[in-house]
Amino acid sequence: MNQNILIADDDTDVLSALSMLLKSEGYTPVIVNSPEQALQALRREDFELILMDLNYSLDTTSGNEGLKLISSIREMDELVPIVVMTGWGTIEVAVSIMKNGANDFIQKPWENDRLLAIIKNQTQLANSQKQSQKLFRQNQLLREEVSSNGDIIARSEAIRPVLETLKQVAHSDVSVLFTGENGTGKSMFARYLHDLSSRRNAQLISVNMGAVTESLFESEMFGHVKGSFTDAKSTRIGRFELADEGTLLLDEIANTPYSQQGKLLRVLEDSQFEKVGSSKTQTVNIRLITATNSDLNAAVKEGKFRKDLLYRINTIEIEIPPxxxxxxxxxxxxxxxxxxxxxxxxxxxxxxxxxxxxxxxxxxxxxxxxxxxxxxxxxxxxxxxxxxxxxxxxxNFITLIDGGQTDTFSDVKTDLRTISEIEEDIIGKRLTYFAGEASEAAKSLGLSRSAFYRKLQKSKN
CATH class of the missing domain: 1.10.8.60 (Helicase, Ruva Protein; domain 3)
Known part of the structure; x- marks a missing residue:
């Protein structure tokens, strides 16, 4: 966990004393002596807490520099605890400090035990607030997520190899790409894989890439800080951060805008990203699962999908049968x-x-x-x-592919073909639909393989 504490004060004795105290307690102090340096440090990295003076060299009595610094910090980070150190411990000063966004204050000279207690309490509270914010966002996504509500049922021979492969790769962190037609249950199998993995106690965060617009891609995936653009009224946690220590499912990966695929590749390769409006680099630890009903190799040839991104996501490729x-x-x-x-x-x-x-x-x-x-x-x-x-x-029966046309029960009254002709037509269509797989065509018609072949032979005579 981050143990960095920023100390802002223009008194070198104060900086030295606080630095020694915090180091002895296992913290990593970062010292600055002006509001400008404090803001520069905040742009570079995250801090567990900020200890700051209210008055600096330009104005040693009014506290205006400190109050302005508090406001600037709050524009950059809504949650980092701010503890103000001041030699003017009046009620009026305390009220003004709190109104501007500070969490607590301590009067100089301070008692070490009391200061350490304040630091401990404020950091614990801030971590709880961050976790609550993350859980709220995760629960919001879960409520929005449309579940297939399907169980993993695997009586057919076609699906059993899929489950065997999932069991083999579950306890590794290799990237898995699910392919298959629309509606085959790719997201359900992704959930099954997550539940088998060592990350099962963490979140599975799902993103429908087809629903993420190009203009909001970075904000949705990486998050943004308050004020980074017109509608950024508050700091937002992105999908990668929400999935930290868990699994990230990028559904309909083929729909990712080409202009954004390089940014996606970078975070997948380096496990690092920056929120929109921030220069701070964050690190994440995720297991990646992707899904698509498109031919990604064809998309690569057409210049619609990056080849290097495809190689990054298809370490294990699993096709879900229709x-x-x-x-x-x-x-x-x-x-x-x-x-x-x-x-x-x-x-x-x-x-x-x-x-x-x-x-x-x-x-x-x-x-x-x-x-x-x-x-x-x-x-x-x-x-x-x-x-x-x-x-x-x-x-709608019979819903069979035939040059884009379908036959239904309602067509019977206008169908003047003989039974033999209808049977021949149906058998031909079923064989076409199942790509010549006679056993599958027979099953779909409720016939044994031998009965199907007899009818097929009869239709050829």
Whole structure:
């Protein structure tokens, strides 16, 4: 922890005596003899506390120099404790000092024990205030964060390798990049990784990089000091500082403005940054996780993403498979979502009718786990029976990729094809959708692999 204490006084005997006292107590005194030097020191580094005289060589009686210095310090740092030393210990002086922003004062000559007690109390109080400010900001972010509300369910073969890799890398601090389609649960797996890691007792701070505007990027990520720009009414803690000792998740990393990627790379490489409006360098210790649904290699070739930044974030790259490749997980996930919605609205948990289960398994889930979550929440709320039926799901069938067109139940009355022709069309579309993976196409249709091949062969004859 920082133990630096700034001492501002124009009396060399006072500076010498205080320096010896503080060193004997384990503090690191930094001495200056004018208000100007005090402000210069504050611009260079942070201090645990400031001990300052009220009067300096230009004006030895009014205290105006000291009061002005207090105001200037408060413009730079709202929380650093200021203890004023004065030979004029009147009530009026004390009131004036406190109004200007000082935390306490002590009369010269001082008693060492009393001065040390004041320093200890004020530093403890300031540290508590800083921690409270940080916790308030973290809780604010947690309230704003949209959770997927999904459990880690891994019955399908497609997802098990992902969990095995996460367990392998959890206790290291290597950077992890999650890739995959929208809605596959990348942020949920990031949370799972954080919870497995040695940083699990610290915060996971998530940032949607697509929502951070270029103009506010530095303020959002690194924070700003009061007065650094027009709307900076108070000092703000940035996301990197909030994640210190914990994990920082940069979601939708591909959306980071190119002009800001160099600044991001610098803090990731050096673990150092400066708040907007401050020249003080701060150090952070984080574990970095990133996520994207974009092809970052293609973005590098197009000049939209820095190659050196990509190399910094993809030490371990993990692709989260789409839900259509996790057919065994669909019903367990659906039941999990139903349970959570029932708890949320204090309603009994509904079961899923067998026909609805078949529909859930057959649907290709272009929106993946996120879409399944929304579908089950809607069904739980609107269902009028004890079990969810197909019509409660509100799915468009058959939602298959075919030149940008979709077929739905409502199209049946205008579809004049034979059953064989419809089957042939569906089988062809499913194979296209699953990139020729016959087993996945068969599962999505509720068919065994052999039955699917029989129908496929029949369609070719």
């Amino acid at each position: 839900l259509r490749h996790r057919s065994q997980d669909i019903i367990p996930l659906a039941n999990s979502f139903l349970k959570k919605v029932a708890q949320k609205y204090s309603k009994p948990t509904l079961s899923i009718d067998s026909s609805a289960e078949s529909a859930l398994k057959s649907y290709p889930w272009p929106g993946n786990v996120r879409e399944l979550n929304h579908v089950m929440e809607r069904a739980q709320i609107l269902c009028q029976k004890s079990s969810i039926q197909v019509q409660d799901l509100g799915l």
